[in-house]
Amino acid sequence: MLLLGIDVGTSSIKVSVVDAQTQKNLASAQYPETESPITTLQPGWAEQSPDMWWQHVQQAIKICNQSGKYDPQDVAAIGIAYQMHGLVLVDKDQNLLRDSIIWCDSRAVQIGEKAFDAIGHEKCLSHLLNSPGNFTVSKLAWVKQNEPQTYARVDKIMLPGDYIAMKLSGEITTSISALSEGVFFDFVNNSISQDIISQYGFSESLFPKVQPVFSNHGGIMPSVAQQLGLKSGIPIAYKAGDQPNNALSLNVLNAGEVAATAGTSGVIYGVSDKLTYDLQSRVNTFAHVNYTDQQKSLGVLLCINGTGSLYRWTKNLFGSAMGYNQMNNEAAQAPLGSNGLRILPFGNGAERMLNNELIGVHFHNIDLNLHTHAHIFRAVQEGIASAFRYGVDIMRENGMNPTVIRAGKANLFLSDLFAQTFVNATGIPVELYNNDGSVGAALGAGIGAGIFSSPQEAFKQMHPLQLIEPNTSAFEPIYQEWKSLLLKQLSISSS
Template identity: 25%
Template sequence: MPALLGVDLGAGSLKATLIDETGRTLAEAAAPIASQTPKPGWSEQNPAEWWQALTAAVPQVLAKAGLPAGGIAAVGLSAGAHIAVLEDADGEVIRPAIMWNDQRSIQEARELHDRAGETIIATGLNRANPTWSLCQLAWLQKHEPDAVARTKRLYLAKDWLRSRLTGDWTTDYSDALGALMSDVATRSWSPDLCDLIGWDMASLPPVRQPEEIAGRVSAAAARATGLAEGTPVVVGANDTTVELYGAGAIEPGQGAIKLATAGVVFLACDRPEVHPPVSCYPHIMPGLWYMASGINACATAHRWVRDTFFAELPPETAFAEMDRLAAGIAPGADGLIFHPYLLGERAPHWDPKLRGDFIGLTLGHGRAHFARACYEGIAFALNDVLLAARQLSGATFGDMCLLGGGARSATWRQIIADVTGLTMKVPANGDASFGAALVAGVGGGVFADPAAAVRQCCRIVEENRPDAGRHAAYGRTFEIYDEARRVLTGINHRLHDGD
């Protein structure tokens, strides 16, 4: 029975998953990755650490499964979008990779929008903001021109990592669109958008389909990873694309919410939707697209509350204790409200100077209330994105799949169901590495087509339905949450004018 390897490069760790042709997980392994924040609002990673993580996780997953190197039919990779890696003529990485949650290019984003906002949206389908590579590269042009001048090749994150395996240089359209430097009409790089920032198009990789074979594992990579030399590696796609696909959302109207480092809301649609600030990307399914928009701090905020209020406990024990205590507090956390803007905020406010807070604090509140307010505050932030997507697109959301590590929490799942009024379903495996493995199976000939892979491998294992009474109560609390955000926006701007 052929095995498929999916590798996802997350913001905090790299995960490798082995599955069989029924979607059964054979083994999983992960390795940590660290981000650096040289200045407030900045977020960078060293690509060399990505490769170190891959060469740690892949041998582990092969050993756990007891598979020989030649037992892998194909490999697929995914990673966060909007993460550019610059290489010089010698193949050396020039500088750390700027991450998707980095906010340094807010001024460049405003300038690009003021100068060519309509062109950017019409061509690239999305609005300029600090998340997109276009704005980050504009910042580099202004502040690090020597780095730009030395750039021979630009990679997106998953493509750079794959190039260490195969030596190829290519990308897929989900990552090309995520750079905000491509043309939705031609599905290729846009001269007009590149010209806006003076970027040399010769440094941009060819664009191919996610399931196409990009290359094969080299002899050197085989020695480093334990994979067999010559194993096919598909192009792959960005993490949100393979996550939505791997969750089984392959029809218009189906969607998902991801509870990971960032929180993301997805909705599949049958055509490109232009509704900035909600983003739009191509789906793995031919002819299908999906809307996506997210918040900066989801698991990040959850982890901060854990480390701040449960520091005496080991990490996993602390998460379990947070869950237990939060479940014992009534909805509304006795008037304690949390805004999870610890890294500024993306959707739907796109304001890097928003800041997190707890409001309504009294002597009667303990750490159980902070845990409950944390879950609720993140749910409110995700609901904010859902409401914006509905208002902008007129789309109807049905049941939603919950993805990411946070989906393991029954308490959090129920809170999100009650806040949004939507049924939350948990797939057997909603990880991006699982979706990447499915794409590998399509390219490797294990599955007849992308739909066949989903039919064979995707199933739901948990479901949380909303309670009407709690949904109504949360609606009233959400109004206070939103009003407080509006009132505090000006104060946060005054506090952080120098950032």
Template identity: 45%
Template sequence: MYYLGLDIGSSSIKVALVQISNGKSLGVVQEPKEEMSMFAEKNGWAEQKPEDWWYHACKAITKLKKQHNITRTQIKGIGISYQMHGLVLIDKQGNPLRKSIIWCDSRAVEIGHTAFSEIGEDTCAENLLNSPSNFTASKLKWVKENEPEIYKRIYKFMLPGDYLAYRFSNVINTTISGLSEGIFWDFKKDSVADFLLEHYGLDKALVPDIVETFGLQSVVDKKGEIESGIAAGTPIYYRAGDQPNNALSLNVFNPGEVAATGGTSGVVYAVTDSLSVKESSRVNNFAHVNYQKGQPPRIGKLLCINGAGIQYRWLLNNLEVNSYEAMNTLALEIPVGSDGVCLIPFGNGAERMLNNKEVGTRIVNLNLNNHHKGHMCRAALEGIAFSFVFGMEILKSDGIKAKVIRAGNDNLFRSEIFANTVATLIGQEIEIYNTTGAIGAARAAGLHKGDFDDFGKSIMDNDHVMTFMPFKDKEPYLKAYQNWKNELELILNK
């Protein structure tokens, strides 16, 4: 018997099957093979059709069942992970009223900034744990202001995962964790943030019913069975945004546990039991997957680094090298500190952790007589690693005390230079796991039983790859990091 997990990204849908008995993954299918369409009518806009997510999810489920000769009745539960902060609007018939305004759409930035100022920074920090910023609530306000005819027809708003669950079941609901990522949750009152809805003039009736993150949320209905190939009556047991779900996939639930990802952008996601917020302009704070009303809080502090893997991919595309492995081999020939070459990797737009400044990518101290592409590769890996360490320092100032760091076995953490640099500078071992968001969502379907110990054991037994230990000789790393910070400070203080 199996659990099914879906991970709804903005580029593709991934679907995974895991065995209920031991949590072992049978396989993961991605649809489409090429990136999904994204619509950008204006500069800074980003939209997708919710119907496309469902189409590709159903196609991936069909392919996965066929590959592993699985029948619809062998799937005993569903878990869903999804791209955070998206806005889906449906009418009373359940039809989307417009394309989804997804996470990377920036049209509502000024709406959020204005609300932050008018409501008050202290109130936002104490109640929302964030600025309203460019999150889902601000996007809904944008629709009210700019598309009033559509706003009048809204029955409910949803997050992307809510929409997928609705297509399976014909039931509309959401979670506290989901509402918090949209900045609809008041942590001080432990309820929907009425004061923000009132400030934005949004109707509270648009908020879906709230269900537990782990538990029976709904079941597949007959129409969902026909379209998806999953048997009617199959329970949906779990739903969470991609970053909280990535943390769950790495068995990160408790204060002091930190999840890190190093893909196109980098993320450090740390769990705390404190509602204190000092860095609300640089760090996002959401209800983690195991947040429960009336219980000690479990808050996920999310720090994003835009200029991460995209920087290393740019080098791969523009140097005469044919693989990341070749780049890492070149970099290993260069000493710590890259013989003085320093790379500032923030070339992927505004960096929230730098107070939304666009500093770009900078390469400094390059000697055209002595330095070559090996130095560039090492300097890039070190520069990205230093940005992670810089982010950890911000989280530390916001009250995080890391006890364990777990990371996915993705592009950056496959590099010894990158992982060893981070581990040594933060003085903390880094556990590497070979897992994905879809696999984590599938396993999380089993958490409706509440057995978190078995969940963690299945991750360790099935996914642990290795552990990077901090080097005892930190001096060359500290010197290189200080040089990097000095260069960054010169840029920031211009």
């Protein structure tokens, strides 16, 4: 019995097929090989075409099927993970109305701040656990204010994974986890927030049917099944945002457990059993994949928008003829501290952990007679690790004190230098696992379809590849210098 997982990323789509009995990944495919485009119509804006995602999902599934390592007819359930906070709009005939305003788009910051003031800071934080900020709710309000003709045609609002599920099954559903991710959910009243509905003038009819994350979100339509070589009617048994799903893929489900990822964005995601929130909304709290009325399992999320995106930008400008492995090897040749070169890695939209400031990337202390591309590659990794440390300290302020962090050996964590720098910067050991979002989505489908009796059964074969311990305190003065540069830049940006 096989499980198919789809991970709808910003850069590409990844699909994996997992054997339910052994939990082994039989085949994976990523499409496209180059990074998917992001449309930037104005500075700070970011959009992608949901139809592009759908075309890429189909291609990735077909490439997996062509591997010959399994029979596609043996796939019993599908799980979907997706880039969080994106807004997708369809009409009553399920026609797409506009491109998706994705997670790193900053156009709605002021709309969210006005709602935060109007509803009241204490009411927002205690009920929504977040400021409306730059989340899906405020992006929908932006469309309502600026594209009224489009808004008038909206029948349902969705997140990116909901759109892929709709294209597969013809059905549209959501979950408490998804509603909280968009900042539509009232945790105190356990319902869609009436404060949000009233403030923005939304109709509750815009929201899809609410179901558990682990449940049947629709069966594959016959026409789609035939095209993809799958059985008609197999269930989409799991849907979750990429960071809750990354935590699931690392078996991070219980209070106190913490996951990290360093892909296009960088995230620390810790599980709590308390309705916790940051007074400045620098870290954000959402319903985790296993949240229920009886079990208040919450994910506390710290996001850095520009981690892998900065490394990709660096590659394009300074290492276009290199692969990432060669860049990592070059970075390791530069000394600790990169001979004074410091980089602030904040050039991919407004940063929530910086109070929604849009400060950009900054290079400090460049010496034209000293610094080489190796120094730049290392300084980027050290700057990203420093940003993680800054965020971890915010999480510590809010009572989250991880003793170990679990991460998949992927993206920036493929770099031994970055992994060790991350550990030295934060002072927290990291366990690395051979897992990723598409595999996690596949295992989530097995849980949702009842193939596994519990999450514990789904991850019984999972073991860490390595444990990385802090091995020096020499990074601390580098971090403190980096932090002083950040605080100086923030004072300039806010003045």
